[in-house]
Each structure stands twice: as C-alpha cells, then as structure tokens.
Amino acid sequence: MQERILETADRLFYGQGIRAVGVDTIAAEIGISKRTLYNHFPSKDDLIVAYLSRRLKPAPPSDRPPLEQIMGAFDRLERTIATGVFRGCPFVNAVAELKEPAHAANRIALAFKEQRRVWFQGLLERLGIGTAEALSMQLQILMDGAIAAAIVRGDPAVAAAARAAAKVLLEAASVSAPRPTPND
Amino acid sequence: MQERILETADRLFYGQGIRAVGVDTIAAEIGISKRTLYNHFPSKDDLIVAYLSRRLKPAPPSDRPPLEQIMGAFDRLERTIATGVFRGCPFVNAVAELKEPAHAANRIALAFKEQRRVWFQGLLERLGIGTAEALSMQLQILMDGAIAAAIVRGDPAVAAAARAAAKVLLEAASVSAPRPTPND
DNA sequence: CGTAGATTACACAGATCTGTGTAATTCGGA
DNA sequence: TCCGAATTACACAGATCTGTGTAATCTACG
Secondary structure, three states, X not given: OHHHHHXXXXXXXXXXXXXXXXXXXXXXXHOOOHHHHHHHOOOHHHHHHHHHHHOOOOOOOOOOOHHHHHHXXXXXXXXXXXXXXXXXXXXXXXXXXXXXXXXXXXXXXXXHHHHHHHHHHHHHHHOOOOOHHHHHHHHHHHHHHHHHHHHHHOOOHHHHHHHHHHHHHHHHHHHOOOOOOOOO | OHHHHHHHHHHHHHHHOOOOOOHHHHHHHHOOOHHHHHXXXXXXXXXXXXXXXXXXXXXXXXXXXXXXXXXXXXHXXXXXXXXXXXXXXXXXXXXXXXXXXXXXXXXXXXXHHHHHHHXXXXXXXXXXXOOHHHHHHHHHHHHHHHXXXXXXXXXOHHHHHHHHHHHHHHHHHHHOOOOOOOOO
C-alpha cells in the first residue's frame, strides 16, 4: 500500500508539481480513502519527503568504460527529454517550489546532487584525470543546465549540446593527465 | 501605482514563489486594498505575466571587450549568489511552478533564454568564433546549470566552476578560429 | 467649489486545501 | 470461526485562495 501511494504521489507530484497536487487527488487516483493515506503518511510533508527519498537511489554500478558511462548520462537525458513527460529535476523543482529554507527537501536534494557529482568523480578518477573533483562539478553543472534549458525549450538537442561541451572539457583535462586505461 | 504593485509582486513572487504568495499578501504589503490591485490587474495571471515581462529587459550594450563581458556574466552570477537573496532563475521557476503547458509564462521564459543566448552569440561572433551559435547555447547551459546548482548548494563557487568551464570551451573554440581582435 | 475617477473598507461567494473524528465495514490469518 | 488490524464513508473544522459587489470616501483638477 505504501508503495502504491508513493508511486502515485511520484507521478502526480513530478508531473504537476507538489503544491499543485492535493492529498485528496492522490487518494482518489489510487481509489483509496483519504483517511488511509493519512494513516500511512501523517502529513503531506511526510509524503513529500518519502517521495523525494524514494528517488534518492544511487546509479547501479556498471562495468562499461568510464567515458562511455559519462557520455551515456547525457544520452539518457536526451532520450528522457524526448519522451515528453520530462518536467525537470524533481529535486530542484521541489526546492524551488518549497521555499522554506529549513525544509527537509533541501537536504535530500543536496544529497542527490552530491551523489551524482561523486559518481562522476569516481569515473573521472578511473580515467586518471587529476582534476576529477573540479571537473565532476562542471559535468554536473552541464547536466543541470541542460535540464533547465530543456524545461524551457522542450528540445532534446540541448542535451546533445551539453554532451559536446562535456567532451571538450574531458579532452582538455586529459591532456595534462597521461594515464590512458585500456578501456577507452 | 502599477509600478509599485509590480515591484512588490516581484519581490514576493521571486522570493517566496508565485503559488505561495496570495494576492491579499501583495496588497497588504503595499498597504492598498485588494480591490485596487484588481483594478490594475484583472487577475493574478495578468499580474504574473506582467511580473515576468518586466524582467524581460535586454542587457544594456557595453563597449567592453567581448571576452570580458562573457566572463563578467559569470562573475555577476557569482556575486548574486553570494548575496543570499538568490532564488534561482525567475523564468525557470515560473515554468516549473506553473505546469500548465499553455501558460504565457512559457513563452516569456523562452524569449528570455533565447535573448540571453543571442547576446552570447553576438559577442562570440565579434571574437571571430565560427561555432558561435552552438557555443552560445553551451554557455547558456553553463549559466543555467550554475543557477540550478546554486539553488541546491547555496555556494557561489559553482559560478566560478561554470566560469572556468566556459573559459575552456572558449579556448577550444578559438583554436580553429583565427581572428584575434585587438581588444583581448 | 464641484465633479469625476481612484481608492477604500468590508462582506461575501465559492473553491480548494490539510487534517481530524467516528462509527461501520472489510479482510487476512490463527 | 473469530479477532484484530486495516480500510472505508463521510462529515466537518479551519485555513487560504481568487475574485466580486457595493457604498462610502478621498483626491486631483477644472
């Protein structure tokens, strides 16, 4: 039941906005009473936190070459934008929508962004890039920028543009870091 | 009067979110009656559109060297983030908050982002860079990415990271475009 | 002074939202 | 079959929001 509530909350919160979706709407969508929903989540804030926490899953480890994984992240973003159900980063949206500075959403959003950055950093280190930490931040900025631009423009091409920029940054960083791995 | 309403609406909408601020709050903040506000703006939607349109001002022309202007944009962002009143891009926030796809906010936000991109493109062309259009999009992505990252992290350093990335992209693009101007 | 337009106070309609209280009902498992 | 837990229907409180109606009042200006 909890999971079914969270699935529906995810779909509605992400698709229409957290403030725009009422608790009644979620319950009605599932076909349960509002009381049941409140028995599982004592308040809407609890539901919001659970919704965001559920999206806080680390990327599954892959044995593909690091460079391929990095570029794959941009490709995946491009495909996601192209589906049309794309509505930006749920964490950034939540923080922008819930402007109370003390809201738990801020903590979760930060954890997610940092998790992604560290994922980039690990791959960059495997490529032997010395400036892995700084570059990982820049790659994350490119991802977030492509997401923001895609919200406004609705055009998957922005992800390709970000990918091209990432490639330039990677090549520039590789020049001063001579440790090419056999994989790529 | 119109201007006073718009000033206050801007401050509250941007600072707390469009959905989070009621018409009553804006009127009370100025010290006017709600009726007066509705006499100037027939609906909240009209007020939202006016609020966004008012922010749609082109950057004033500058006679400084193009490269300096481009880097200055990132510096300005860094300073803005550091002030603490920074709450992201008002246009992206509006689109994310008002998820109705037909809302006029989408059109205005797109106009703004395109205006900024074209501003970058013009400067890049003056630098004799052949890939000005593609690069301008990438610079805009870096700006938007730094903004999104700053919302979550609250750290002005992300703007500096974006600036450094922009510099790398510019240098890479300049290699194949030999037309250095005397200014910079 | 006199008038026209702007502004005010204020009540109110109607919608929506979060959250609660309660008693009846359903359902799974021992 | 029986018990306890989950779920249901449903009303309701109380807050908030957008938008309107109206009559009184202020204010600028001829």
